[in-house]
Amino acid sequence: MKIKNVSQYAGFVLGILYGIAFRLLSDMDHLSGLYDLFSITFIWIIPTLIGLFPILFSSNKLYLSPLKLFLYPIISVFLFLITTYLTGLEDVFCLFIMGIPCFIAAGVLGILLGAFLKDKIVNKKIYSIFLLPLILSPVENIFPNKSQVFKETHSVIIHKSASAIFPNLLEVQPINTIVYGNGFFQTVGIPTPINSKIFSKDSLLYRIGYFTDDLKLYESVEELKENHFVSFQVHLDKSELRDKPTDLHIMKSDYFKFGKISYELIPINNTTTKVVLSCEYTINSKMNFYANFWAKNIIADFEKRLLKSIKNNLEA
CATH class of the missing domain: 3.30.530.20 (START domain)
Incomplete structure (x- = not known):
């Protein structure tokens, strides 16, 4: 019972680690051009995926609750942002710049996509969605600012x-x-x-x-x-x-x-x-x-x- 209770929150931890990984990539001199901190991919796509972690990796039927589908992605993004602050990756003002679109993307798309993705969980290929930033960010950088x-x-x-x-x-x-x-x-x-x-x-x-x-x-x-x-x-x-x-x-x-x-x-x-x-x-x-x-x-x-x-x- 305890293991089950813990496992339903594992998605939050995975979401934080996922977001931090891409945040660190944006600070690497030889990769920052590909993984731009102020890109559409980082501001909108990655927060959406961070928010999907607690849905896809939940051990219970989270997708049956519209409220949880809305709140859990927001909580996941919030925990990610707080982690960037505590580790010195961001300061308070940066959190506000990133936070607004992050919360919008996570909350709205958590409802729109959460139930759909959970229904498809039997298909392991669905997890390839988390590789999207590795493709979208370099493609996005082909187009000039x-x-x-x-x-x-x-x-x-x-x-x-x-x-x-x-x-x-x-x-x-x-x-x-x-x-x-x-x-x-x-x-x-x-x-x-x-x-x-x-x-x-x-x-x-x-x-x-x-x-x-x-x-x-x-x-x-x-x-x-x-x-x-x-x-x-x-x-x-x-x-x-x-x-x-x-x-x-x-x-x-x-x-x-x-x-x-x-x-x-x-x-x-x-x-x-x-x-x-x-x-x-x-x-x-x-x-x-x-x-x-x-x-x-x-x-x-x-x-x-x-x-x-x-x-x-x-x-x-």
Whole structure:
């Protein structure tokens, strides 16, 4: 009886090991191109298969319960994601990026395919479905990623003249953490800005943006029209990034690239100015719609909080 009770949960363990195996393949330099972490296969197909393990390897008639067909695949994927976090393969933010499509794929397809596959369990060939990623991922990588440029823009009204504001855009003064606030993205590990310092080198202007978690972004001043406009170009290759999965998988990869970050000052009157902050970025993947969902919201959150903080510094 005890053996039977244990064996019905063996599918969860097998699902975790299966997912971890493909996750480790994506980190191998000579195989990462074939088994892409941000591929349709890894984000949608592999979670579906992880979710099927407790169905196919259950010792009881799990497929007779629609609730279990829905919940068991989700639990299996959840355990896999928690394991990647505990082993340091992923951080909290990566779990959210991966988790949403993983849970959708596992839950929905657990119901749609679970009963069908269980009925076919007498045919041992059905287990070959777990080899699908070995075929689909290399095939998927034959097709190039789609590269798209996006732009996020927000503004704030500051009751100061453009000449009083402009130096504080070049070199952002220490930010009040209470004013900046602590929202969802900060809770899941997105670093918050501290301040920025500008310096000159070889007759060119550069800036270093300091963030929490010892993140330092190196920027060059690309265009400057005093009291009217300034733009920066982020150089991630010269920046000091964090040794965390988010930075390693996204900021150090070709999936996401910063474009120009710019401030435009539009005088309303002698003592009031509209400050417009824009950030251009490029996403290069096969799921740009999903990647941009996160990028757009993170950058929007950052711009709104930063502008509010700069306004507070100047008007306080």
